[in-house]
Amino acid sequence: MSIERIVLAFAGSVVLISVILAHFVSPWWLLLTLFVGANLLQSAFTGFCPLAKILARLGLRGGTAFRN
Numbered sequence: 001m002s003i004e005r006i007v008l009a010f011a012g013s014v015v016l017i018s019v020i021l022a023h024f025v026s027p028w029w030l031l032l033t034l035f036v037g038a039n040l041l042q043s044a045f046t047g048f049c050p051l052a053k054i055l056a057r058l059g060l061r062g063g064t065a066f067r068n
Contacts, residue, residue, distance in 0.1 A: 003060050007051050015036050
């Protein structure tokens, strides 16, 4: 699995978990969704993603979306 797919799967999982927590626990969990969305947006323009950097250091292969 490439770095891009892992990053997208992780971001999607965090968004879904935060929406579930917002529904059942507290609406403040939507701030986590906001953070993930903002990070995805900035990485689309800059090519910088902290999780992609970590995964690259762990030796996973990257694609073209994130510069290592």
